Amino acid sequence: MKILVALKRVVDYNVRVRVKSDGSGVETDGVKMSINPFDEIALEEALRIKERGQAEEVIVCSMGGADVQQQLRTGLAMGADRAIHVETAGAVQPLTAARILLKLIEKEQPGIAFLGKQAIDDDCNQTGQMLAALWDRPQATFASKVDISEGKATVKREVDAGLETIEVDLPAVLTSDLRLNEPRFVKLPDIMKAKRKPLDTIGLNELGVEAAAELESISFEPPPKRGGGKMVESVGQLVSELKNKGLL
Amino acid sequence: MSRILIIAEHDGAILNVATAKTLTGARALGVDDIDVAVFAADPAAVAGQAAELNGVSRVLSVAGADFAHPLAARLAPEVAAMAGDYSHILAPSTTFGKDLLPRAAALIGVNQVSDIMEVIDARTFKRPIYAGNAIVTVRVPEGGPVVATIRTASFAASEGGGSASIEERQPQAGDPGHTRFIKVEGSDGSGPDLSSAPIVVSGGRALGSADNFAIIYGLAKRMGAAVGASRAAVDAGYVPNELQVGQTGKIIAPDLYFAIGISGAIQHLTGIKDAGTIVAINKDAEAPIFEIADLGLVGDLFEIIPELEKAL
Numbered sequence: 015m016k017i018l019v020a021l022k023r024v025v026d027y028n029v030r031v032r033v034k035s036d037g038s039g040v041e042t043d044g045v046k047m048s049i050n051p052f053d054e055i056a057l058e059e060a061l062r063i064k065e066r067g068q069a070e071e072v073i074v075c076s077m078g079g080a081d082v083q084q085q086l087r088t089g090l091a092m093g094a095d096r097a098i099h100v101e102t103a104g105a106v107q108p109l110t111a112a113r114i115l116l117k118l119i120e121k122e123q124p125g126i127a128f129l130g131k132q133a134i135d136d137d138c139n140q141t142g143q144m145l146a147a148l149w150d151r152p153q154a155t156f157a158s159k160v161d162i163s164e165g166k167a168t169v170k171r172e173v174d175a176g177l178e179t180i181e182v183d184l185p186a187v188l189t190s191d192l193r194l195n196e197p198r199f200v201k202l203p204d205i206m207k208a209k210r211k212p213l214d215t216i217g218l219n220e221l222g223v224e225a226a227a228e229l230e231s232i233s234f235e236p237p238p239k240r241g242g243g244k245m246v247e248s249v250g251q252l253v254s255e256l257k258n259k260g261l262l
Numbered sequence: 263m264s265r266i267l268i269i270a271e272h273d274g275a276i277l278n279v280a281t282a283k284t285l286t287g288a289r290a291l292g293v294d295d296i297d298v299a300v301f302a303a304d305p306a307a308v309a310g311q312a313a314e315l316n317g318v319s320r321v322l323s324v325a326g327a328d329f330a331h332p333l334a335a336r337l338a339p340e341v342a343a344m345a346g347d348y349s350h351i352l353a354p355s356t357t358f359g360k361d362l363l364p365r366a367a368a369l370i371g372v373n374q375v376s377d378i379m380e381v382i383d384a385r386t387f388k389r390p391i392y393a394g395n396a397i398v399t400v401r402v403p404e405g406g407p408v409v410a411t412i413r414t415a416s417f418a419a420s421e422g423g424g425s426a427s428i429e430e431r432q433p434q435a436g437d438p439g440h441t442r443f444i445k446v447e448g449s450d451g452s453g454p455d456l457s458s459a460p461i462v463v464s465g466g467r468a469l470g471s472a473d474n475f476a477i478i479y480g481l482a483k484r485m486g487a488a489v490g491a492s493r494a495a496v497d498a499g500y501v502p503n504e505l506q507v508g509q510t511g512k513i514i515a516p517d518l519y520f521a522i523g524i525s526g527a528i529q530h531l532t533g534i535k536d537a538g539t540i541v542a543i544n545k546d547a548e549a550p551i552f553e554i555a556d557l558g559l560v561g562d563l564f565e566i567i568p569e570l571e572k573a574l
């Protein structure tokens with residue numbers, strides 16, 4: 015079985031993102047970029063499935079300009095066997111991303127397509143579900159535990175009510191939640207080794223994907239600021255402030 | 263044609279309040295006809311509750327044994343089959359809506375608008391990105407319905423007093439058979455619901471253990487509050503995952519929120535931005551939580567909480 019893992023290049027989660035003063039977007043110049051943390055967790059899980067002998071090959075893929083190859087190289091250094099870069103003019107929205115992934119799936123025939131549950135830039139939380147729809151296969155989203163056996167995945171999902179367990183036939187789309195695992199650290203020799211692993215680049219046209227009508231981003235603004243806070247000196251003062259506000 | 267379809271969230275017996283919040287978001291669109299679809303093994307009770315919500319025109323009640331658990335793979339084709347009659351298809355931005363609606367959107371062939379926090383006009387919306395560090399205004403292109411999830415913390419629940427008609431509909435798709443519900447494990451349901459409680463008391467990594475977290479449960483009980491937690495507290499196993507508040511947990515808007523032993527990481531703050539009053543208790547006067555707290559108290563939580571309980 016092959017596992018296809020999608021990696022998105024995003025602003026690192028430690029960066030405090032700022033909206034440009036003209037409202038045309040967010041500041042990304044000179045900002046640290048990383049693999050979307052959820053995708054890194056998806057990759058880690060794929061690698062563990064392979065290390066348990068339940069998969070033969072882990073393929074990472076990404077979409078965007080040439081710079082996404084940095085994240086693909088990191089994925090290879092973590093342990094993926096090869097990488098596919100689908101060249102697009104900038105970021106694509108979820109439905110187009112899902113259509114691209116479907117083309118890769120048709121080519122590679124993986125048993126699992128593993129994605130992060132959401133990207134921490136657009137926070138959409140859509141692509142895995144869309145891919146599962148287009149592929150007409152099961153989805154197990156927000157996974158916090160995955161067990162593979164006999165052509166099935168048993169997945170514990172983090173839902174509002176608690177932990178839901180579902181069983182899906184493979185092939186299927188899985189999307190990772192944060193508690194699925196803790197991704198490994200990449201070691202220097204692995205980075206060297208990753209340079210020799212195959213990384214193929216494919217043009218969007220070559221894949222024959224029809225881009226979906228995109229949502230138009232009209233303007234960006236910083237979130238409304240909360241009013242300045244007040245420090246209290248004692249529990250007594252806290253309680254009387256809350257009483258004054260009518261909250262107690 | 264302007265007509266809205268809302269996919270109801272429920273547990274088989276009770277309509278989730280997230281549906282009434284989604285309805286409020288729908289009413290902001292300025293469209294008169296709002297239908298609510300209830301997919302259930304036995305939809306009668308939930309359909310009845312939906313019909314009582316003020317502003318609903320029709321409830322579409324769809325019965326099917328395989329609707330007993332809301333599996334996206336089963337429900338998405340049903341939603342897509344209804345789509346032709348609607349200009350807007352909405353669901354709450356809960357794990358139910360987030361799982362289901364993108365699958366339906368892909369079948370319909372449109373991108374989804376996730377987490378609408380404000381309606382500008384029928385096709386233009388504000389939504390948070392970058393863990394709420396930025397708000398983007400997006401416009402949905404013509405040529406398909408608006409498929410969107412509603413950020414429930416941004417809208418109050420619609421009130422009752424309505425009397426919509428209830429129409430029975432037949433399922434349009436079959437069970438794909440490849441996805442099986444096994445079980446759901448969750449809190450016993452005692453105590454107020456974190457998503458809708460007026461007061462929430464949350465604890466963080468500082469609690470140090472599941473045993474110590476009892477002090478948070480104690481304070482919450484005293485105040486009639488729901489219990490929440492930071493990701494660090496959930497990761498460490500002090501409390502179950504459904505108590506996590508933040509970017510990847512629950513986005514909540516209580517009147518009063520206590521952040522106790524929580525540093526105030528951006529991913530946590532994004533879950534509480536709409537809270538009325540935020541109280542922070544932290545021993546580090548420099549903790550970022552104090553930058554957004556309305557009331558801050560510096561000190562050791564293990565001394566402050568017992569004192570607070572006494573003072574209440």
Ligand SMILES: Cc1cc2nc3c(=O)[nH]c(=O)nc-3n(C[C@H](O)[C@H](O)[C@H](O)COP(=O)(O)OP(=O)(O)OC[C@H]3O[C@@H](n4cnc5c(N)ncnc54)[C@H](O)[C@@H]3O)c2cc1C
Nearest residue numbers: 466467468492493494508509510511523524525530545563
């Ligand atoms: C992609 C992604 C998504 C995330 N999503 C979420 C999310 O949804 N929700 C979330 O909460 N986090 C989320 N996080 C994690 C987040 O970045 C922080 O790591 C987390 O919120 C920290 O939890 P904490 O405040 O409990 O712990 P810490 O940051 O360790 O803070 C503990 C605080 O307790 C204080 N303290 C210690 N002892 C005491 C004492 N005795 N009395 C009083 N105060 C004390 C300390 O001063 C400190 O400020 C996410 C991270 C990533 C990368």
